[in-house]
Amino acid sequence: MIARRPRNIALALVAGVVLLACGAEVLESAASQQAEGQVQAPMFEVDPFWPQPLPNHWVLGSVVGVGVDSRDHVFIIHRQAPLNERTEIGAAQDPPTGECCIPAPYVLEFDPDGNLANSWGGPGEGYTWPSSNHGITIDPNDNVWIGGNGGGDSHVLKFSRDGEFLMQIGMPGQGVDSNSEEHFGRVAKISFDETGDEAYLADGYGNRRVAVIDANTGEFLRYWGAYGNEPSDEPMGSYDPSEPLPQQFRTPVHCADPSNDGLVYVCDRANARMQVFQTDGTFVDEVRIAPETLGDGSVWDVAFSRDPGQQYMYVADGKNMKVYVMDRENLEILTTFGDGGRQPGLFFAVHSIATDSEGNIYTTETYEGKRVQKFVYQGLGTVTEMDQGAPWPAGERGGASGGQ
Secondary structure, eight states: OEEEEOSOGGGGGGHHHHHHHHHHHHHHHHHHHHHTTOOEEEEEEEOTTOSOOOSTTEEOOEEEEEEEOTTOOEEEEEESTTSOTTTTOGGGSSSOSSSOOEEOOSEEEEOTTSOEEEEEOSOBTTBOOOTTEEEEEEOTTSOEEEEEOSTTOOOEEEEOTTOOEEEEESOTTOOOOTTOSSOOSSEEEEEEOTTSSEEEEEEOSSSOEEEEEETTTOOEEEEEOGGGOOOOOSOOOSOOTTSOOOSSOOSOEEEEEEOTTSEEEEEEGGGTEEEEEETTSOEEEEEEESTTOOTTOSOOEEEEOSSTTOOEEEEEETTTTEEEEEETTTTEEEEEEOOBSSSTTOBSSEEEEEEOTTSOEEEEETTTTOEEEEEEEEEEEEOOOSBOOSOOOTTOOTTOOSOO
16 A cells, blocks of 8 residues: 655665565554554544535536635536536537536635535636636635646636636646746646745646746746656656656646645655655655556545644545545555545545645545535544545444445
């Protein structure tokens, strides 16, 4: 499940052996501690009634981003294109083929109770809406940032939380260039430092880097690739878990989230690893998560717990259909929740993850998942199972089993 890269660069020559041994030791230690009832971790229960039903016969397409503002309002962004004209959006056809349904606006805002508070998004004056919008994040000043992973999506957009256009950064319509300071390459997600002055771009589906810009002016500040290397766009071939760890990110670079203590956690999705850096791009550490995962990869998105020290982090794995609850300092997996399925608490391609001020988790699902879910924080609890399955509310499981 997990293998570690040592912090001491001098140990790099024996990393291959150490990674395998360390991974086995971590799992053995975790299993032993669980058997003794020693492991504590944040616990959650799915809220099967959140959000409330949408109005106007609206339906969601692939939901590819989630963010939370200072009021604990939850913003999601989805793609309308994956909706099936025949089976899902008959009312949007000309002529309509039925009473239901029509695509919801791209951006939906929910209050903490799950009521729809606002909706907006799409092409407008003064900016180019992405051909395939991807990721939505709310900065500390409650501005909304959106990326895109379609062809020609080499820019990012900044709006007010009410949808007023504020700024476009980068030139649309450009190709891949991981060393460009003029444009980006299909940005997956934008994240922010604690002050909101710097924006960290997971750049992305075309480029293979983290890019940092001034969130107020859009000025380009710095960038880096895997291990802090200069990024390269040379073809890498398919991921092979038996080969040495590559010195470059694979596409997509799917998250680049700063913590409050000056570290940046980068989702190298197809390489099944999370890399950790200082904010200047200095490499610190890495962890492999489900390294045998092929294709879409295992490390899709990250969010941090809301305690002052951000002791825990939550990693979404859309291929293996679960969320990892991890110790942020030592990068160890404490437990997981979720599994593949359509019922509440299960996932179909869990894509994005965010937390609110109460410690609750929100997830979105892409491909055919097409939904957002809320997981209510229950406090710390003793880990009894590494894989919890669907975290159903206590006493409401019916005939279903919570464990897997």
